[in-house]
Ligand SMILES: Cc1cc2nc3c(=O)[nH]c(=O)nc-3n(C[C@H](O)[C@H](O)[C@H](O)COP(=O)(O)O)c2cc1C
């Protein structure tokens with residue numbers, strides 16, 4: 001009979017350690033985030049209130065923001081069973097080049113305000129995951145620095161037309177020289193949307209020091225620590241003159257821009273042009289007639305015109321009107337991979353997400369963005385499998401129905 005050996009301490013120790021004990025506190029928190037909503041909760045704790053609210057909020061009473069989100073809640077999937085889903089392929093092509101999923105990281109201004117790792121962190125994750133990322137004109141990293149940070153990534157440049165057309169031309173020239181693949185012309189911001197949270201919080205760009213911001217910062221020391229221990233924000237596009245977001249927009253953006261400017265851009269830029277911020281069939285037709293290769297059905301995440309149309313609801317009509325001549329994307333309120341799948345089933349070539357990756361960034365820098373990407377991409381694949389679909393091109397409107405009872 002063999003004696004039972006007593007286990008050694010060294011063998012027991014790993015079993016007694018809490019799961020993930022070798023991870024840093026940030027990594028542990030990120031690993032425990034199972035959804036984008038969880039990342040949002042972490043972001044809210046870490047970022048100063050004014051920064052979180054700028055990211056999270058919308059215009060006016062935030063009706064457009066709420067409706068954009070709720071539209072996804074009305075989706076009811078119609079899964080097909082007994083289909084072989086052992087291999088699910090979420091790849092697609094966007095603007096004629098491969099992407100690992102029908103997903104794009106949307107342009108977001110002042111990204112290094114959310115976390116000092118900022119745009120380079122977002123671009124590196126996008127490059128690693130094989131999805132495009134659009135750098136904003138209002139970015140806090142220059143066109144060239146971002147290209148250097150993620151040289152192998154699919155980089156698009158988002159253009160706001162400025163009063164100073166020389167500056168707009170300069171952005172186009174620099175984006176071309178730095179190897180950006182496409183321009184995204186945002187057309188829904190002739191003036192700033194009324195962001196009431198920003199007014200109440202006294203937000204300025206860059207954030208200025210006042211009693212309120214000092215207290216806000218003191219309550220969120222990790223964010224301040226990061227800010228103070230990295231190089232100052234570059235604010236690629238700005239002349240470093242402080243002001244509110246609305247003042248900046250009023251000073252820089254051209255409210256007189258028309259479809260003729262799109263025609264000008266078409267002649268100045270040889271690559272693909274994506275027009276972002278279209279909400280009607282009429283405008284979709286007009287911009288495609290003027291040379292757009294893709295349109296983004298978008299209400300700017302509910303941040304511009306409050307009570308503007310809900311993108312997911314407008315999407316099918318725009319696909320019907322221009323889908324044979326241009327790619328149609330959608331954004332606003334997308335918080336999960338199953339939202340992305342629903343948008344694609346309703347005809348979108350891809351979905352853009354803004355806040356979803358920004359919550360990750362605020363929660364934990366590049367690792368937080370990676371967590372957001374892992375969650376979204378994992379959910380895209382699992383939703384496809386559960387729907388009985390193995391290819392993006394097989395997603396159809398009859399994979400879902402839209403509930404009218406709002407539940
Ligand atoms: C903090 C923040 C900043 C944004 N900045 C820009 C910008 O500079 N240019 C732009 O075209 N859109 C901008 N957007 C809008 C996004 O590109 C996108 O349309 C929107 O975030 C989609 O909604 P979602 O955040 O619910 O995904 C911004 C959105 C957020 C949340």
Ligand SMILES: CC(C)CC(=O)C(=O)O
Pocket residue numbers: 109138189192245248249300303
């Ligand atoms: C208005 C810009 C300055 C940035 C933007 O597009 C946004 O905050 O939604």
